Structures are given as structure tokens and as C-alpha cells.
Amino acid sequence: MxxxxxxxxxxxxxxxxxxxxxxxxxxxxxxxxxxxxxxxxxxxxxxxxxxxxxxxxxxxxxxxxxxxxxxxxxxxxxxxxxxxxxxxxxxxxxxxxxxxxxxxxxxxxxxxxxxxxxxxxxxxxxxxxxxxxxxxxxxxxxxxxxxxxxxxxxxxxxxxxxxxxxxxxxxxxxxxxxxxxxxxxxxxxxxxxxxxxxxxxxxxxxILPTGWQAAVQCEIEPSDTVAIWGCGPVGQMAIRSAILLGAKQVVGIDCLPERLSMAGAGGAITINFLEESVVERLNELTGGNGPDKCVDAIGMESHVSFRQPDTVYDRAKQMMLMESDRPHVLREMIYVCRPAGVISIAGVYSGLVDKIPMGQAMNKGLTFRMGQTxxxxxxxxxxxxxxxxxIDPSFVxxxxxxxxxxxxxxxxxxxxxxxxxxxxxxx
Amino acid sequence: MNMLSKFGNLSRRPSDPKVVKSGPKALAPSDMVARKLGWFSIALGMVELIASERIARALGIPGKEGVIRAYGARELSSGILSLSADRQSGLWSRVAGDGLDIGTLLWAFRHDNPKRDNVGLALVLVAGVTLIDLLTAQKVSARHARGRRQPQDFSNRSGFPRGLEAVRGLARKDMSSPASQN
Structure with missing residues (x-):
């Protein structure tokens, strides 16, 4: 036909x-x-x-x-x-x-x-x-x-x-x-x-199954704190999914007030990374343990800011075609995640990333889950x-x-x- | 349809849609000028890196080849930045670089410089480029800024028609999709 x-x-x-x-x-x-x-x-x-x-x-x-x-x-x-x-x-x-x-x-x-x-x-x-x-x-x-x-x-x-x-x-x-x-x-x-x-x-x-898969991959327990980097559409869906899956605490991390307000409406505690230290605030929220589960809803284009010098370094390398992705979120998640925790990656990465602290990840016994949905x-x-x-996903x-x-x-x-x-x- | 689109069409299956008539370019004139300035910056940077001795001779400032090469590296980085999604930073770094160039040329515009005329010509050219850089940087920054409007408050958009507390943890009890088949 x-x-x-x-x-x-x-x-x-x-x-x-x-x-x-x-x-x-x-x-x-x-x-x-x-x-x-x-x-x-x-x-x-x-x-x-x-x-x-x-x-x-x-x-x-x-x-x-x-x-x-x-x-x-x-x-x-x-x-x-x-x-x-x-x-x-x-x-x-x-x-x-x-x-x-x-x-x-x-x-x-x-x-x-x-x-x-x-x-x-x-x-x-x-x-x-x-x-x-x-x-x-x-x-x-x-x-x-x-x-x-x-x-x-x-x-x-x-x-x-x-x-x-x-x-x-x-x-x-x-x-x-x-x-x-x-x-x-x-x-x-x-x-x-x-x-x-x-x-x-x-x-x-x-975006709904992507956020959902990111949360399900975390194997959320009722006592868990789930931190979600990025309150864009996938991050918003991941926040709601983590709530449905019964996390004790869900934390949404972004720098845009409108997205943080939407994250808050979905039940997340919010962190504006331009106003406060993500690591310090997450540790404070978890009694110093760090979040049990971390979701990357950002991927290869982390926000570039002089507050986070590695993002400037990544941006420079990316522009010179020496690195395809900017993995600031990955580094931060690995650093702050509670030992034996889960890193769930929903954001898209396209190729090569640089300076990933595998030593931290290995010694902390972190589990990585990722993939297209x-x-x-x-x-x-x-x-x-x-x-x-x-749930009504049209809220986004x-x-x-x-x-x-x-x-x-x-x-x-x-x-x-x-x-x-x-x-x-x-x- | 440009040449690249025609090349792209060659890689497609016969039944795939092909461009028949292109719509208007999405890039604003200021963005296109920014790109041209980016490429100009890269070309100038290459020249300053490769031909620093000739430039120093032409401007009557022998011994300053290292400075010219450093300026070349600066032009290259500004050019790459101007061609990227962060072009505002690239354009403003070009404006700052223009200031540095003008300062250096004013220093070389001495009466005892036998190449004073060349320096004068270079000053006029750099002043002209500075004006273009400044106008483009302003226009591009205005076009891509988030704007002065107050961010909207979406705190009424929970996405849970039955209310947040009514559904918290609900999927722990009634989840029917497989968690993993790996």
C-alpha cells in the first residue's frame, strides 16, 4: 500500500x-x-x-x-x-x-x-x-x-x-x-x-517509563532516600515514580526555580545547586550517610558553572572534541552515594567520559544500572x-x-x- | 535543499521521507553572525600562532612574538566557544580580547615605531571588529537569556490526581510489571 x-x-x-x-x-x-x-x-x-x-x-x-x-x-x-x-x-x-x-x-x-x-x-x-x-x-x-x-x-x-x-x-x-x-x-x-x-x-x-525504569532499577526500600539529579521532564517522572514506589525521602536537584517548584509539588525535597552544596545538603538530609539510591536524569550535558569547576573543564574538552559527554552528575553521585547504594542512569550519554572516579565506586560497592528504556x-x-x-503525566x-x-x-x-x-x- | 540535505537523502531508504522544500532557517541573523565571528576568530588565531614573527615585524614590535602567539591561542578558544551552544560566553570573551588587542596596539602606536602607520590601520580594523563583536554579543545574549519574567510557580502540579499521600508507596503493593529479566 x-x-x-x-x-x-x-x-x-x-x-x-x-x-x-x-x-x-x-x-x-x-x-x-x-x-x-x-x-x-x-x-x-x-x-x-x-x-x-x-x-x-x-x-x-x-x-x-x-x-x-x-x-x-x-x-x-x-x-x-x-x-x-x-x-x-x-x-x-x-x-x-x-x-x-x-x-x-x-x-x-x-x-x-x-x-x-x-x-x-x-x-x-x-x-x-x-x-x-x-x-x-x-x-x-x-x-x-x-x-x-x-x-x-x-x-x-x-x-x-x-x-x-x-x-x-x-x-x-x-x-x-x-x-x-x-x-x-x-x-x-x-x-x-x-x-x-x-x-x-x-x-x-x-519520559514516563524512563523515569519509572530509573526508579524501579533502584530497587527502592521503604527506608530509602532517593536523590534525583535533574528536574526536567524525566526527573519529574522519576520523582513521582519514587513516591509511588514508597521511598522514605525523595530529593530533587536542579537550579531552575520553576522546575524545583514542580519537583516539590510531586513530593520531593529540593536542592538548588547554585545556592547550596549538593553534597552537604544530601548528607544533612541523610544523617551523614548519603542517599541510598541516586538517579541521573541529566546525562551528557550537565549544567556548566564555575561553582562546579569540573563542568568548565568538561565543557572545554567537549568543545575541542576530546570528550563527548560532561559527566559531572556521575562524579557527584559516586561521591555522595551511600556505600552499597545504587546509581541509576536515565540521562543519555553518547560516547566517552573522562575522570570517572572508579576507585570510589568500586570501594564503596556501588551498583550501576542504566540503559535506554x-x-x-x-x-x-x-x-x-x-x-x-x-498519576496524570500531563502535569509536566x-x-x-x-x-x-x-x-x-x-x-x-x-x-x-x-x-x-x-x-x-x-x- | 542544500548539498548536505541531498547527501543525507542518499543514505535513506527509498520509502523514507525526503526534504522537498525547506522551511526558513531556525538560526537568527545574530546567531549566524556569531558563527562567522567564531570561524574568523579561529582563522585569526591560527595566523597569529603560525605567523607571529611576520605580524611582529609588520607592527614594529620585534621580540613580542610570544605575546602574539598567546593572543592566537586566546582567539582559538574564543572561536571554539563562539561556535558552541555557549556562544554568548565566546562572544563576550571576544569583546574582552578586543580590549586587550586595542590596549596592546595603543602601546605600539608610539612615535618612535617605524611601522606606526601599520599599527594605526590595525587599530581601525580592530575597532571595527570590536563594534561588531559588541553588538552581536548583546543581541545573542538578549535572544538566549532566560528573560526577566518571574519564573512560574508550579507548586500546584503534583501529577497525582488522588493526592500525594493517597498514592505514596502504592506501587509496592500493586506492581505488576516485571522488575528485570536480565
């Missing part, structure tokens, strides 16, 4: 625009003989544009095409925005948090999805059949990375294909677009029950919690805009302007 088959042969082409699917055709038809749509496209460092691109098409029988009704800008999109993730190419469509309505179904989907179904698309593409998928280690699915040969060389062994990310993870076009092709769609989807708004379920595709491992449980009203949305405002929204989100925490785009 191709894009043209979505046209009703009895109707003239312009009727699509009249029916609300505002799409232009002339330029695309001339260039590729295909319909076109709008999408946010990466053109270079900090240069994301709302382009006209050709429609996605069914490529494999297991594919579906989804008309995107809501998508979001993720913190890890900013790593691409800053051109810090290798192997992204000009012309790549951004976005890995999206949901919408199934409008085309490949012949091999075998009834798992039908036209008109509403689905959230998990950012990790999964086959559901390989050994890792059977173990529910979905983010390291062995089959869905279509650039497996490159990934095998870069990572040692391939990981799953990801939407709107790097060509090392398949280079699949992302979902900040009017339409997106979902490969392996019979497994790669989360069906949305009737009656739940986009805003309540959209984040099941990434095994989204579908958690989503049935989390969907139930949303339906039951245990601060900005909603049209796709054409996407480039400006990237800037606002990156510059933390207008108290921006999470942007949702409506194609």
Missing part, C-alpha cells in the same frame, strides 16, 4: 486539504511522485526547520502509518539539536515521542492494529520475537536496527532501532511530523483505551495507573504549539525561557 492509495480515487486531490489534512502535493509530486507533509527536520547545529517532506510509505508488511495527533520535544532531542550525537544527517526528521491514529496497515500486522486505532508509539522499535525481546530487554532488540552492521562496530553489539535519533540506531524518521511510519508495528505500539486524552498518555512513549516492559502497568488516576506540559512553531519551541526549551519544562506539538 503506498501513499497514493490513501487518496480516494473518486475525489480530486484538493479535497484532502478541504477535509482538514492540510498537505501540499505539487512540489512533492514533481520531485518524487509522492504526497508531502510537514515535519521538523534537522539541518545542522541548532538549525531545525519545519520542512515540506515526502510522505512516509509502507515499506514492510509489519509497518503501519500513523497520523500524528500529538508529539513532544524531549531533552535528548536537545543533544541532537546541539549536534552532540554522532551520525545524524541533514534532512533527518526529529522526534521520538509521538502518538496518533493508525491510517494505513501493512499486510503482516495480522490484526494487532486496525485503521482508526489510537496508539502511542514507544521510542524503542521492537520486534517482539528476538531473544532480548523475549526477556523484555526491549531497548536492545536484536532485529530492529536497520544499520545493525554499523551499530555492531560502534557499540560492540547492536541495540534497538530508535525513531528520530542517529543513524547508529537505524536512522528511522521521527515523529515530529504529520505522519510517521512505524516499523514492526504489530509489536511497537501501545494501544490507547477510549476516553484518555493525548496529554494523559503521550508520555507513555518515553525498555518501554513496553512497563507500559501496561503504567497505563493502568493512569486510568486509575494514580507547560507549552503546546503547532508544528510550524517547532523550531522556536526548540529554542525556548533549550534556553529554558518562559519557564518551559515540556513542549507538546500538535501537527
Amino acid at each position: 503506498d501513499a497514493a492509495s490513501r487518496l480516494d480515487p473518486g475525489k480530486p486531490i484538493h479535497s484532502l486539504k478541504e477535509s482538514g489534512r492540510a498537505r501540499s502535493h505539487d512540489a512533492a509530486n514533481q520531485a518524487y511522485g509522492r504526497l508531502s507533509m510537514r515535519a521538523l527536520v534537522w539541518h545542522g547545529t541548532e538549525d531545525i526547520r519545519c520542512d515540506e517532506v515526502t510522505d512516509p510509505e509502507i515499506e514492510d508488511p509489519r509497518d503501519v502509518i500513523v497520523k500524528v495527533t500529538s508529539c513532544a520535544i524531549c531533552g535528548s532531542d536537545l543533544h541532537l539539536y546541539h549536534n552532540l550525537i554522532p551520525a545524524i544527517l541533514p534532512g533527518d526528521i526529529m522526534g521520538h515521542e509521538m502518538m496518533g491514529e493508525v491510517v494505513e496497515v501493512g499486510s503482516g500486522v495480522n490484526g494487532a492494529l486496525r485503521k482508526g486505532d489510537r496508539i502511542v508509539v514507544p521510542f524503542t522499535i521492537i520486534c517482539g520475537e528476538c531473544d532480548q525481546c523475549k526477556r523484555k530487554n526491549f531497548s536492545v532488540c536484536e532485529r530492529t536496527n536497520r544499520n545493525k552492521n554499523i551499530a555492531d562496530k560502534a557499540f560492540g553489539h547492536t541495540t534497538a532501532g530508535l525513531f528520530g535519533y542517529t543513524h547508529l540506531t537505524g536512522g528511522y524518521p521521527g515523529g515530529q511530523a504529520e505522519y510517521v511510519r512505524v516499523p514492526f508495528a504489530d509489536a511497537t505500539h501501545i494501544k490507547v483505551p477510549v476516553g484518555l486524552s493525548d496529554e494523559r498518555v503521550l508520555f507513555l512513549g518515553d 525498555h518501554v513496553n516492559r512497563w507500559t501496561d502497568d503504567l497505563m493502568r495507573r493512569i486510568e486509575e488516576g494514580q 506540559i507547560t507549552h503546546t504549539a503547532g508544528l510550524e512553531q517547532g523550531p522556536e519551541m526548540y529554542k525556548i526549551f533549550r534556553d529554558k525561557q518562559d519557564s518551559c519544562v515540556k513542549v507538546v506539538l500538535k501537527p
